[in-house]
Each structure stands twice: as structure tokens, then as C-alpha cells.
Amino acid sequence: MADREAIVNICWKRISEKSIVVAYSPLASHSKVENQDGGAMIRGSTQFVYLVTQMDDKTVDVTFGAHINFGGKLPSAIVNGIIIPQFVNALSQTQVHFINEIELEGLKENDGKLLGEIFVHQIKQARKRGGWKKRADLGKVGVDEFLYCSVAMREVLPLHPWLRVLLHEISMNRVKVAPTVHTALSDMKDDDAINLAKGLSTIIPSNTEASAAVDHWIAQNAALEEFEKKCAWIRPFFVELAQYNLSTSNFGLRLRVFGGALLSTIDVITDIYMTVHFFNTEGQSHFGRINAWLIGLTLFMQIFLSHLQNRTKPTIFFQDTFFTLIGFRPALDAYRVGSGAEQEDHHIVTPLQEMTFSKFLELVFEAIPSSVVQIYALLSIKEKKIDAIVSIVVSAATIEFSSAMLSYDWDTSPTNRKKQPMFYG
Known part of the structure; x- marks a missing residue:
């Protein structure tokens, strides 16, 4: 690959009292520089534009745009694997530098998210220096490095020295029962901070969203x-910490989704069994037909949901269809959510939302109507068989579990609480 060079002209212009534009444009007036082999370098061109707007005495907003022409085609592996990450890394380092230089008084609510990301990154980097046995101690080292690098943190620690202990304990993410802390802010001690951290680690497993856990905790x-x-920045700051702990120790979430998936799968199996039983029992074939229609309608709706979610990815759609038809769709959804799968570009909803919709369809079109049919069939015969009772009990358990979880997630959703605080709290 030939050596490349770029020569730019830098100019700036004030476009308003508080805004200036800085532009880097290609300059072709200079001759090309020879490379080490004696040949001329390939001339590339770069165009950068910065819009700098003063927000207040201590804050500026910077909008950055770039267009790079390498003077020829480069392998995508180099562009995507080396060049673009370097630009992104440079921007990230710039952000980190300036956020660390902000004084406590200058921190705004939105700064908390970036501070939290830096905090989590510092812990991750510190833990790379040793094995899993040193994980807890190295996490504390990362916390101390973060507290030292940030001007605002160095200012807040003398005012609230217990904060260091709180962050140490949160980084350890130990799920233990802890009492609610009623101590006033001015009277907080290290022991109170430890209880606060344990409280957050205990709340996180029962939530699917970090923001909901932090809402509850605060x-x-x-x-x-x-x-x-x-300090308005602490909420988004702690949300980032909770998100990290949720992603690294999602036992509670996995217990919920896999427990629900197990119930749903058993429910489908027992319903199919009862459908076959109805067809094979004289005078009850009409119950079998109703059950078959309900199961078929549920499968169709779940396949349609999968089509909407993966309409541009036929391979994934056919995979989902296969698992749906064999009755293991709940297990597939649970695996995706439990493994931390994220929403991809072709998805219309997140994996957790997809699982929620799928469960809702199962409740509306299969679990509840099928339970009613089976109860009616059971009451219409004199001899009560244990298999029919077991199927009804499993369906009832599935309905109860799924309904409770759907209701809980909606009630604790930060989005819903912002939209309707009088209803959701």
C-alpha cells in the first residue's frame, strides 16, 4: 500500500456572537513529498468542519463533521478496523479530557452519563491487569483512579467522603440484603454507604432496566x-453503573425470563397433549378443534411478529419460525434476553420488547382461551382426570407469572413514569 499525505488549509469565521466555524479544506498548491522509496506519495484530501458554540461561561458545544478521501481505494478492513476507530477514539479521549476538567459546580445533568461511562471504562481497564481472583481489588483501584482524574470528583469527596466507599461497594456488585438507609445526607457514614451499595445490587436483579432500578433505589x-x-448529575451517573452491573451479573433477569420460558413451553406441550386427548375422546372432539385453532392462531401471530422483526433477515426469520412451530419460541426469546442481545439495525423493537409482545400474544390467543376451554371440558365430564387438571394448573401458572411480570415491567418503566407520573409513580 502506497504512502499517503494530505495538506490542508485552516480558516475560521464567526457566524454569531457565540458561535464560530473552523474549516479544514484541501490545499493542492504544494508539490508532493517523496516517500522513502523515492516515489511520490499519493495525495489524499481531508475536509473537517467544527461548529463551536458557547453555551455559558464554562461550557461550549462542539459539532464535528469530517470527509476523508484517501486518494484511492483502501481495504475495508483498514478503514473500518484502524482508521475510523482511531478517529472515534480521538474524539472519545477529547470528551474524557474535558469532562474530567469540569469543576463540580459546572457539572450538568447530562454530564452524569458520560462520567458514568468513564467510571465503568476505568473499572474495566483496571480489571484487565489481573485475573478473576483480583477482580474486586482491581475494581477498587479503577474507582480510585476515576476519582483522582476527575476535578469534580476531587471536589466532591471532601464534602461527601462516604461516596468513595459507596463506589467501591457498587463496583463489587455483591447481592446482599440491606436495610433502607434513612440517614440524612449530612450524617452519612461509611457503613451507610455500604448499605446503600448493597441495596442497589439487590434491586438490580429484579429489574429489566437499569434506570428503573436507580429510580427505585433513589x-x-x-x-x-x-x-x-x-447534584443533578448523579442519577444518569448511577444509571450507567447499574447498567454495567446488570449486564455483568444478570442472574435475576435470567431467572425471570428462563422461568417464564419454561412455564410457557410446558404450557404449550400440555395444551397440545390435551388437544390430542380431546380428539381421541368421544364427544369432546369439538374441544380439540377449538384448542387446535387457538394454538394455530397463536403460532401464526408469533410468526408474523418474527416477520416484522426480521423481515430483512430471512435466515433469522426462518430460524425463529422453526423454533415457534416446535414450541420452543419462549426458550429462544429467553436465551436472547438472558444473553444480553441488543437491538440490531433491522429490528423494530428490542429483544426484551419482542419477548413481551410474544408473551402477550400467547396470553391473549392461547393461554387464557385454552384454559377456559379445558375448564369447561373438565366440568362437563363426571370422571376428572389428573392430566386435565395438571394442564389447567400449568396454564394458570403461566398466565399468572406472565401477567405479573408484564405488569411489573410497565409499572416500573422510567418511560411510563415520565409520561404519566400520577399513575405509574
Whole structure:
């Protein structure tokens, strides 16, 4: 691959009282430089534009755009694997530098998210220095490095020295029962901080969203509510920490989704068994036909949902269809959510939302109607068989579990709470 060079002209212009534009444009007036082999370098061109707007005395907003022409075709592996990541990394380092230089008084609510990302990154980097046995201690080292690098953190620690202990404990992510902390912010001690951290680690497993866990955590601890009034950035900051802990220790989420998947799968199997039983029992074939229609309608709706979700990915769609037809769709959804799968570009909803919709369809079109049919069939015969009772009990358990989880997720959803705080709290 030939050597490349680029020569640019830099100019700037003030477009308003608080905004300037800085532009880097290609300059072709200079002759090409010879490379080490004596040949001329390939002349590339770069165009960069920065829009810098002053927001207040200590904050500026920077909008950045770039167009790069390498003077020829480069392998995509080099562009996507080396060049673009270098640009992104440079921007990230710039962000980190400036956010670390902001004083405590200058931190805004939106800065908390970036601070949280830096905090998590620092912990990850620190833990790479040793094995799993040193994971806890190295996590604490990462916390201390973060607290040292940030000007705002160095200012907040003398005011709230317990914060260091709190962050140490959160980084360890130990799920233990802890009492609600009623201590006022001014009276907080290290022991209170430890209980706060344990409380967050205990709340996280029962939630599917980190923001919902933090909402719950702050609401039940008076000191945190008082702290947030003084420092609005702490909520998005702790959401990032909770998100990291949720992704690295999602036992509670996995227990929920796999438990629900197991119930749903058993429910489908027992319903199919009862459908066959109805067809083979004299005078009950009409119950079998109703059950068959309900199961078929549910499968069709779930396949249609999969089509909407993966309409541009036929391979994934056919895979989902196969698992749906053999009755293992709940297990597939549970695996995706439990393994931390994220929403891809071709998806219309997240994997968790897809699982929620699938369960809703199962409840509406199969679990509830089929239970009614089976109960009616059971009451219409004199001899009560154990297999029919087991099928009804499994369906009832599935309905109860799925309904409770759907209701809980909606009730604790931060989005719903923002839209309708009087209803969702």
C-alpha cells in the first residue's frame, strides 16, 4: 500500500456572537513529498468542519463533521478496523479530557452519563491487569483512579467522603440484603454507604432496566434524594453503573425470563397433549378443534411478529419460525434476553420488547382461551382426570407469572413514569 499525505488549509469565521466555524479544506498548491522509496506519495484530501458554540461561561458545544478521501481505494478492513476507530477514539479521549476538567459546580445533568461511562471504562481497564481472583481489588483501584482524574470528583469527596466507599461497594456488585438507609445526607457514614451499595445490587436483579432500578433505589433512600437535589448529575451517573452491573451479573433477569420460558413451553406441550386427548375422546372432539385453532392462531401471530422483526433477515426469520412451530419460541426469546442481545439495525423493537409482545400474544390467543376451554371440558365430564387438571394448573401458572411480570415491567418503566407520573409513580 502506497504512502499517503494530505495538506490542508485552516480558516475560521464567526457566524454569531457565540458561535464560530473552523474549516479544514484541501490545499493542492504544494508539490508532493517523496516517500522513502523515492516515489511520490499519493495525495489524499481531508475536509473537517467544527461548529463551536458557547453555551455559558464554562461550557461550549462542539459539532464535528469530517470527509476523508484517501486518494484511492483502501481495504475495508483498514478503514473500518484502524482508521475510523482511531478517529472515534480521538474524539472519545477529547470528551474524557474535558469532562474530567469540569469543576463540580459546572457539572450538568447530562454530564452524569458520560462520567458514568468513564467510571465503568476505568473499572474495566483496571480489571484487565489481573485475573478473576483480583477482580474486586482491581475494581477498587479503577474507582480510585476515576476519582483522582476527575476535578469534580476531587471536589466532591471532601464534602461527601462516604461516596468513595459507596463506589467501591457498587463496583463489587455483591447481592446482599440491606436495610433502607434513612440517614440524612449530612450524617452519612461509611457503613451507610455500604448499605446503600448493597441495596442497589439487590434491586438490580429484579429489574429489566437499569434506570428503573436507580429510580427505585433513589426513591427509597432519603440521602440520595437529597444528594440529587444538590447534584443533578448523579442519577444518569448511577444509571450507567447499574447498567454495567446488570449486564455483568444478570442472574435475576435470567431467572425471570428462563422461568417464564419454561412455564410457557410446558404450557404449550400440555395444551397440545390435551388437544390430542380431546380428539381421541368421544364427544369432546369439538374441544380439540377449538384448542387446535387457538394454538394455530397463536403460532401464526408469533410468526408474523418474527416477520416484522426480521423481515430483512430471512435466515433469522426462518430460524425463529422453526423454533415457534416446535414450541420452543419462549426458550429462544429467553436465551436472547438472558444473553444480553441488543437491538440490531433491522429490528423494530428490542429483544426484551419482542419477548413481551410474544408473551402477550400467547396470553391473549392461547393461554387464557385454552384454559377456559379445558375448564369447561373438565366440568362437563363426571370422571376428572389428573392430566386435565395438571394442564389447567400449568396454564394458570403461566398466565399468572406472565401477567405479573408484564405488569411489573410497565409499572416500573422510567418511560411510563415520565409520561404519566400520577399513575405509574
